[in-house]
Amino acid sequence: MFILLLDVSPAGRLSAQTDNSNTEKNDTIPPDKNRYIYLKKRLQLDFDITLQPQQQTYFGPLLQINSNENEYYNLFLDYRKGELQQLIVYSRQNLRKLTIPPSALNPGQAGLKVKLTLFQQQKEFTIQIGDTLYTISNLGFDPKAGYKFAFVADKEKVLAPDGKPALQISNIHFIETTNTQLSKTFWYWFIFILIVDLLVFGGVQLRKKLLRRKQSASASQLESEITITNNESSVYVPQTVNAIYLFGGFHIYDTVGNNITKKFTPLLKELFLLLLVHTPEKGITSERLKELLWFDKTEQSAKNNRAVNIGKLRSLLDTLGENEVSNKTGSWILNLNLEQIYVDYYDYLSLAAKGKLTTREDILKLLQLSKQGSFLYDTDYEWLDRYKSTVSDYIIDTLASYTETSVNIQTEPDLALQIADSISLCDQLNEYALQLRVNAYGALGKHSLAKKSYEKFTKEYFNAYGEKFSKSFTDIR
Structure with missing residues (x-):
């Protein structure tokens, strides 16, 4: 079961409750697929995903959402029986891989069932798969834009060896719920507070808007360099043949x-x-x-x-x-x-042979390799330690050196976060990666995430070394 919940009510409160008197329920998305849906209402989309019992692997698109402002949002399923089950969510501004927890799987049934809740609040997506909650920041949804919903899986069928569709989507329900329960007093107070906020913080908001434009332009440039394009709706997908x-x-x-x-x-x-x-x-x-x-x-x-x-x-x-x-x-x-x-290792050797990387193209290639995970993290041989150390040191030193000379964290926070993630995969307690992450979240205005990143690091540091981390949150920034 897949449930998509987009809540943009004026009060900003998230609710799974619906008022039946104000609910329209359809079995398509919506009946007129050429109509744009404007997210001034609460929208709920739920459907079942079922794989054939004999299906061992599946990678393909599930859902695509397009806006009237030429933005796009896609949901992919990456399923490898007994190994990896994950959803890939990506847009022009973001890409996330979300592991499907074992609790969301029904081994006794012929296929895979996923229950997922997703809603939009202040341009944040929260996706719940089973008992696991994921938060995706900066996905790019705008309550003022209109959106079309389409199941790409219906148009791009992947067939099993017996010729039947490997994946089927059924029990589709699209629900629109209006919100007419708010009193006039609430609206008076809401408009009054909004006007006061605009008068007091107008200058600050204007500055943030200009900074977001720079960040968006930088993200678009980075996106084009890693070949994620709107027309082709492409995303990096690891090769799973040869x-x-x-x-x-x-x-x-x-x-x-x-x-x-x-x-x-x-x-x-x-x-x-x-x-x-x-x-x-x-x-x-x-x-x-x-x-x-x-x-x-x-x-x-x-x-x-x-x-x-x-x-x-x-x-x-x-x-x-x-x-x-x-x-x-x-x-x-x-x-x-x-x-x-x-062979991904031979791609790494080609980059390492260049020594210090100075071009954005080479850095993006190294990021693409390193963000898959650390080198042979699941394998331990004494003779292998030398190779692991060499690979790890090269990735950390190269990314850190490039960041210090060629990355503006204030205008390229997304790139800084990618670099911080890759460094942390090589060295979980790398102080430079922590500093990058904290400053990048600060540039995005997500100060709570910056604080949580610091607290998580200090906790892991204490568990590893048995002593407190010597630098305060202020020292890191």
Whole structure:
């Protein structure tokens, strides 16, 4: 069950209650799909999302909302059975990935059921999935604009292997509720207070408006650089065909999009990673493989084990595309046809080879990699620590250096927040990331979020080190 609630009542109060005498209920969105809906009423949209029982993965659009001011808002479902279920919400000004909690899933039924509540209040979206509440700031909804609602999933059907739609949307209800319960006295007081506020704070509001315009222009520029466009409604979507990911954990997808990660036993996984990361360094010797994987075996036994497991690895990699595991030069290497197979780690190596990054294009590429998650965070080998440290240090130093010289936090707070998030994924208790986040929220006028970020950091700092963080909130700003 998906419930969309947009509340822009004059009092600004959010309510799921409806007055039946003032409610219009339809089974479309709305009956005239060419009519713009103006958010001066409370709007509620609810529907069911059902996946076929045998569906293992699904990525596709669910809902698209377009405004008469050429703004757009989209909702995607990213479902990988047993691994990841998330909703992707994005607009011109924002993109968020929201994990669907296990409590929202109904394992006993043939598919996925999601109950979600979403409403607009002072340009903030709050999305509730099960018992989990997400707040999305700066999504861009304007109560004065008109909006059209459309289920993109109905127009862009994704088919299961049996030819049936992989996802179905049903039980659609669109509810418009007028608000006629407010007294005239309330309106008199409301208008009076509004006039006083405008007279007292007019100058301040004008300054904030000019600053928001600068921020909006900066966000639009950043958006165009990462190819999120209105006409194509595109969003960065990780490739799930012929792909190897090490950022955000270890994941591998074959030529038809199946996630084959679980087919790698612990030994095959370590052998594969040894070959993958050592190949750019001219490979790894048989002696080093024995030392790391078969140190307790005799030479002959280690050789036999190596031959058997490399054979198994070759069989798995054959489902990816053109590749070769060889020992022609005296060291073992993994040759992958990078025109067929995507490897995020090799994208990172290409950027790192440039040294200090100075262009916005390169920085955005690094952000796109790093925001997926830290490098092999779910994998621990003693030999891997060197690579993890190198990757982490490079991302932190590069992003921090670029921010200090080329990012204006006051006019580019969204970019500063992205950089802070990527640095924090590498180092959860990075003080520079905290400073960036606090100042960026301050530039956006979201001082409560700045304070909460500081409090969360100090709590984690105390848990990690057993002592209080030495700097006050004022010191950080």
